[in-house]
Amino acid sequence: MPEAPPTSIPPAVAVVGRGLVDPGGPVVRADDLGLTRGDGCFEGIRVVDGAAEDLDAHLDRMARSAAGLDLPFDRAGFEAAAAEVIAASGAAGVGEASLKLVLTRGPEHDPGHPTGLATLAPLTEAVRRARRQGISVATLTRGWAPGAFDGAPWLLGGVKTLSYAVNTAAMREAARRGADDALFTDAGGALLEGPTWSVAWLRGDRLTTVDPAPHGCLRSVTTDRLLADAATAGLTPALGAGTVDDLRAADLVLAVSSVRGGVEVGEVDGQPLRAADTRAVGWVRRHLAGRWPAR
């Protein structure tokens, strides 16, 4: 975790089907399978002036995650819980905030009662700093064999599960190496994704991100939108494969996620990346600064 947020509790928490609860109080049982098995899925969503950005696309992805876990998904219930925490937090007046939706399989000893939660929290200073300064990354293997996800849906490729222990361990390892974040590769050296973001790189007019399905990566709502926006500006969006060498040869490298937005990657494994001075780089930088303000 990059640093402690400014408050000791999130400003608003709602339980799906039950409504707002005390944000500092307990809401989940000790035998909830989300807790004991990381058995569930989630979404992180940016809230701007009280509106959840790309909410439909996030709910679509959450529906796919739930299906991948054989969990029912109460879309209307999550929409209501999201609206409740946004309203309760006063997020409409505070600019940006971070909305998290969590779905678990529910209590082990009371089967068939999934847990649904919505939590609203303020944006951390680390997010704004990353937008201002960019980030450095350390590449770390995720251990996957190339092609591991072919015909292996139980590996939950593309499912945004709650089982992020390796993701957070990788972030701590990156910090030990003096980097701001980790970037996963597979055992063959193919780029995958960050622990909480997807990678994109610009070379000439081509803006490429890792093709999620064959790599077992999460399909990024925000990268999808960034690529679509880039296409309207005359850039060529692409899903593909790459290695660290592609990042070193790129004109610009981005780490993209919903809440933090698109931020520049300025260093890989201790070596600086040099952004090129092209028209495309200029467009991307203006686009990032416009969509994800650093202050």
Next chain:
Amino acid sequence: MPEAPPTSIPPAVAVVGRGLVDPGGPVVRADDLGLTRGDGCFEGIRVVDGAAEDLDAHLDRMARSAAGLDLPFDRAGFEAAAAEVIAASGAAGVGEASLKLVLTRGPEHDPGHPTGLATLAPLTEAVRRARRQGISVATLTRGWAPGAFDGAPWLLGGVKTLSYAVNTAAMREAARRGADDALFTDAGGALLEGPTWSVAWLRGDRLTTVDPAPHGCLRSVTTDRLLADAATAGLTPALGAGTVDDLRAADLVLAVSSVRGGVEVGEVDGQPLRAADTRAVGWVRRHLAGRWPAR
């Protein structure tokens, strides 16, 4: 999950540092990183006539898991919580029960306050049935490249994390294939472990289990003990590597875990395994029946 246990709540829950709580009530906050990131570790321990079996070895392993996650471990606090749930549940009078210890990184917005829980639950009928009848397994890839864990501690090999979404998805996939449980292999076909147990196979007088460290497997407290017991009976315990072919050629194949104990694997991928009629097989079967009664 094999099936619903007979009660809708576990009989006893304690929070480390706080004591017994309502087992049907909420104990964990919505922003607990154990819930939102599967960021923590656990132990499952068999309780027999009120005594937690191999408690010290389990607490030793939990200490190693916590260290692997850079989490502090309040051993005395967990010992006290375990004693509380055992006493409160009346487990001393009911034969066998299942004790779970859970440690998480705690609330995201209140850093530095790990969550510790102890839960006691009755043994499920599925456990006793597996002891009586053995189990069938479906082999599934875990996606790891051979050697993936060498020099990659952030992959958390040997750490019993809460991030078990793939483990539970594999159990559902096994059920879809008509098997009782899954058995993971790496991408090169090497045997790894089950989602919640370790595998051992007997050939002649040699009882082998997968060498955990190079394979990123969990070191099994119960398999360690079984191998030690086997050595006292003149068998040769071994840590090694194997494939499905080794299981097919074995005299006896076991799935070993703390609560369920050692149970026979009678079928792999739809094909029966034939247990041999050797002195060693006889000793192992008597040993299993004595330690882990089926009724």
